[in-house]
Amino acid sequence: MSFLQILWFILIAVLWSGFFFLEGYDFGIGMQFIFNSRNQDDREALYESIGPHWDANEVWLITAGGAMFAAFPYWYASLFSGFYLPLFIVLMALIYRGVAFEFREHMPTIQGSQLWERFIAISSFIAPFFLGMIFTAMVSGMPMDAKGNLSAGLFDYVTPFTLVGGIAVTLMSYVHGLNYTRLRIIGDIRTRAMTQLKVFYPILLAGEALFAILLFFYTDFFQTKLLWTLVILVAIVLSTVIGWYLTVNLKKEVVPFILSGLTLVEVVILLFVGLFPRLMVADNPLHSLKIINASSSPYTLTVMSFVVLTALPLTLGYQIWSFWVFRKRIIADKVVE
Amino acid sequence: MVTLVGILDLARFQFAMTTIFHFFFVPMSIGLAVVVACMETMYVIKKEEVYKKMAQFWSKIFLLSFAVGVVTGIIQEFQFGMNWSEYSRYVGDIFGAPLAIEALVAFFAESTFIGLWSFTWDRFKPAVHVLFIWIVAIASSLSALWILAANSFMQNPVGYAIDNNMGRAELTNIFALLTNKQLWIEFPHVLMGTFVAGGFIIAGMSAFKLLKLKKNDVQVDFFRKSINIALFVGLIGVGGALYTGDQHAFELQSMQPMKYAAMEGVDETIDSSKRADKAQPWSLISVTNPKTHKVVARIEIPYALSILGNHSLTGGKTVGTTELNKKFEKKYGKTHDGIKNYYVPENTLFYAFRVMAMGAGLLGLVAVVALWFNRKKTNLILTQRWFLWILGIMTFFPFVINTAGWLVTELGRYPWVVYGLMTIADAVSPNVSAASLLISNIIYFLTFATLGGVMIWLSRRVLHAGPDAEKEAELSPRDPYEDLAGSEGTAR
Numbered sequence: 001m002s003f004l005q006i007l008w009f010i011l012i013a014v015l016w017s018g019f020f021f022l023e024g025y026d027f028g029i030g031m032q033f034i035f036n037s038r039n040q041d042d043r044e045a046l047y048e049s050i051g052p053h054w055d056a057n058e059v060w061l062i063t064a065g066g067a068m069f070a071a072f073p074y075w076y077a078s079l080f081s082g083f084y085l086p087l088f089i090v091l092m093a094l095i096y097r098g099v100a101f102e103f104r105e106h107m108p109t110i111q112g113s114q115l116w117e118r119f120i121a122i123s124s125f126i127a128p129f130f131l132g133m134i135f136t137a138m139v140s141g142m143p144m145d146a147k148g149n150l151s152a153g154l155f156d157y158v159t160p161f162t163l164v165g166g167i168a169v170t171l172m173s174y175v176h177g178l179n180y181t182r183l184r185i186i187g188d189i190r191t192r193a194m195t196q197l198k199v200f201y202p203i204l205l206a207g208e209a210l211f212a213i214l215l216f217f218y219t220d221f222f223q224t225k226l227l228w229t230l231v232i233l234v235a236i237v238l239s240t241v242i243g244w245y246l247t248v249n250l251k252k253e254v255v256p257f258i259l260s261g262l263t264l265v266e267v268v269i270l271l272f273v274g275l276f277p278r279l280m281v282a283d284n285p286l287h288s289l290k291i292i293n294a295s296s297s298p299y300t301l302t303v304m305s306f307v308v309l310t311a312l313p314l315t316l317g318y319q320i321w322s323f324w325v326f327r328k329r330i331i332a333d334k335v336v337e
Numbered sequence: 338m339v340t341l342v343g344i345l346d347l348a349r350f351q352f353a354m355t356t357i358f359h360f361f362f363v364p365m366s367i368g369l370a371v372v373v374a375c376m377e378t379m380y381v382i383k384k385e386e387v388y389k390k391m392a393q394f395w396s397k398i399f400l401l402s403f404a405v406g407v408v409t410g411i412i413q414e415f416q417f418g419m420n421w422s423e424y425s426r427y428v429g430d431i432f433g434a435p436l437a438i439e440a441l442v443a444f445f446a447e448s449t450f451i452g453l454w455s456f457t458w459d460r461f462k463p464a465v466h467v468l469f470i471w472i473v474a475i476a477s478s479l480s481a482l483w484i485l486a487a488n489s490f491m492q493n494p495v496g497y498a499i500d501n502n503m504g505r506a507e508l509t510n511i512f513a514l515l516t517n518k519q520l521w522i523e524f525p526h527v528l529m530g531t532f533v534a535g536g537f538i539i540a541g542m543s544a545f546k547l548l549k550l551k552k553n554d555v556q557v558d559f560f561r562k563s564i565n566i567a568l569f570v571g572l573i574g575v576g577g578a579l580y581t582g583d584q585h586a587f588e589l590q591s592m593q594p595m596k597y598a599a600m601e602g603v604d605e606t607i608d609s610s611k612r613a614d615k616a617q618p619w620s621l622i623s624v625t626n627p628k629t630h631k632v633v634a635r636i637e638i639p640y641a642l643s644i645l646g647n648h649s650l651t652g653g654k655t656v657g658t659t660e661l662n663k664k665f666e667k668k669y670g671k672t673h674d675g676i677k678n679y680y681v682p683e684n685t686l687f688y689a690f691r692v693m694a695m696g697a698g699l700l701g702l703v704a705v706v707a708l709w710f711n712r713k714k715t716n717l718i719l720t721q722r723w724f725l726w727i728l729g730i731m732t733f734f735p736f737v738i739n740t741a742g743w744l745v746t747e748l749g750r751y752p753w754v755v756y757g758l759m760t761i762a763d764a765v766s767p768n769v770s771a772a773s774l775l776i777s778n779i780i781y782f783l784t785f786a787t788l789g790g791v792m793i794w795l796s797r798r799v800l801h802a803g804p805d806a807e808k809e810a811e812l813s814p815r816d817p818y819e820d821l822a823g824s825e826g827t828a829r
Contacts, residue, residue: 048456061411065415066439068433069417085776106401308441315449
């Protein structure tokens with residue numbers, strides 16, 4: 001393995017981390033269109049809180065996909081063709097979610113807007129669930145031939161492990177979204193977010209524990225990288241527990257939000273560390289796709305490194321600036337006393 | 338049905354469907370961004386509120402089209418891996434780079450600044466705020482540049498070497514990719530196509546609105562000014578598209594002669610030096626039998642192909658499809674054995690090309706008349722209702738002609754996915770089932786029909802509500818960012 005190959009493996013992990021951190025809260029806000037809103041003002045505030053950002057958040061996914069294509073074309077080809085149906089469902093969710101934000105604004109009636117708000121909520125559940133499922137299935141060993149062609153049936157995707165993986169990522173996104181609500185919105189909705197967090201933090205913790213147990217049975221993480229796996233699992237649990245404590249007991253906002261985002265990032269790190277030095281785990285270990293022979297040529301990796309190392313800091317710069325511009329809180333009630 | 342049509346047909350159908358639908362909204366949103374940016378620039382220069390209102394009003398249509406464009410673009414990107422995994426393996430080393438760079442340098446900027454622009458009308462000075470929309474417009478054009486760099490490689494592969502060990506094409510020179518001749522005839526042409534789209538969609542919608550308005554309505558001035566700005570951009574687009582299109586066709590003769598021959602309906606080689614009139618006739622109408630690949634009926638205009646293709650009254654030679662097919666059989670027979678058919682869909686290319694070129698000419702004509710009628714002195718545009726109808730119908734023309742152009746480009750490279758290197762048949766994913774493809778095709782189709790329908794319906798609604806319509810009171814009674822009295826107003 002060359003330095004560039006490892007660098008790109010890390011960069012792709014970074015891009016997916018960025019995606020889950022940002023779009024995670026964004027999905028969480030979407031879910032609240034049904035599960036934490038009482039009236040149109042609440043939903044308007046929810047939209048306003050992510051309105052300027054959701055689009056750029058989603059570009060992290062597009063960039064992660066593009067980077068996989070450019071740096072590890074064999075990975076991109078095997079993963080995307082192999083996980084055809086779950087990925088198709090994710091795409092459908094992202095389509096309806098994206099247009100719904102725009103369409104709801106122009107509907108002639110409240111009922112019309114509410115129809116699209118339902119689309120936002122449902123698709124915000126579907127996308128993280130299936131992404132979580134795809135990623136957990138990817139590390140648990142799928143039927144794959146020597147050329148990297150995946151021939152998975154329904155019950156290869158759908159196992160107790162992938163289901164729990166999907167649910168865990170969805171729960172993490174929801175908690176992350178509730179934390180974002182507390183950070184950005186003023187009104188009853190914020191109080192309700194706290195009430196829900198009190199319920200969802202323990203559920204999330206239980207989900208994480210179950211995920212860790214299944215990780216033992218469905219992957220080789222504990223055999224090949226015991227120490228790393230344990231450290232990251234402990235970190236995931238700690239971020240959740242500390243976030244829970246700071247939220248419920250000390251009413252903190254910023255740190256719990258960062259911690260719930262970090263939980264998602266840690267899951268990405270866990271999966272990527274477990275994958276290393278592979279890219280896709282096959283049921284026959286000989287067929288697993290490896291970093292060393294699935295990447296682009298050294299020339300392409302060099303060109304891409306120059307581009308990403310100049311463009312990413314700039315991109316991060318204006319995205320952070322955009323969050324600074326919209327730092328003020330949004331008021332969800334018509335009358336504020 | 339699954340047994341009748343194979344994986345390849347379903348994958349091709351899906352690619353065609355998603356590309357065409359996506360490409361409705363790409364030129365539309367890039368073009369609208371440019372027109373809206375021009376409107377806001379007018380506001381900064383002239384400081385008249387009407388221009389600000391104009392930019393805000395038309396941005397509603399722009400943002401609708403942008404949303405649909407973005408979500409269909411994600412499918413487009415992932416589809417290469419999902420349906421064309423062999424293609425992704427073979428050229429990923431080259432093709433992936435421009436796609437990733439597009440996301441990184443263009444798409445991030447576009448989506449971040451669109452958020453900044455649409456939520457900060459009252460928070461920045463006009464001169465600063467207008468910069469955001471220009472960044473959006475420029476970043477969208479850069480997006481197109483990178484995507485077309487990838488597409489140009491498929492049309493005219495450059496800067497690569499074949500690695501026989503890996504069994505794939507590898508990038509050897511990124512600058513060759515960026516200076517690809519194909520790119521620099523394709524990109525300006527597409528860019529001009531976006532100007533056409535932005536210009537005529539706004540002008541056409543304004544015309545529909547003027548038909549509904551009373552002559553002394555306060556909104557009349559608003560929509561007449563909109564027409565002027567939009568058609569200014571639209572006319573640049575038409576002129577530029579015709580000019581770059583002519584260059585494009587000229588280069589095609591050497592780069593992709595089969596595409597050119599089909600576009601012009603030439604089955605048997607026309608060599609002007611062997612003809613009595615020393616010129617090539619141009620077919621106005623031509624019908625090719627898709628089985629024999631022979632032209633069965635045509636109406637010709639003498640000399641015209643010499644003028645169009647050779648840029649002179651006489652002379653020029655157009656190699657016909659029959660001769661080219663024989664040539665290609667000899668050239669590629671050994672490396673791609675078994676392929677005897679290099680014919681492209683002749684009739685589709687022939688008429689798509691004419692729809693594109695003549696459609697652009699018609700738009701140019703309508704634009705000139707519209708600007709003439711729209712002069713303050715005469716107010717002809719308000720009295721000549723028949724003309725407003727014509728201008729209104731033009732709203733839909735850019736979609737037709739841009740699609741026609743895309744068909745010419747993409748169908749014209751048949752049977753290649755990468756010209757001369759890899760065939761479409763070799764590119765398809767071997768492990769995706771026909772059932773998966775069929776299901777996704779049906780759901781995509783229904784989704785696109787829904788999105789397209791809602792899009793048209795909402796655009797009509799926005800137009801009918803007009804620029805003075807307040808957002809529904811129930812939806813947003815106040816400025817969501819207004820400062821809250823007290824300490825809780827700012828995030829800690």
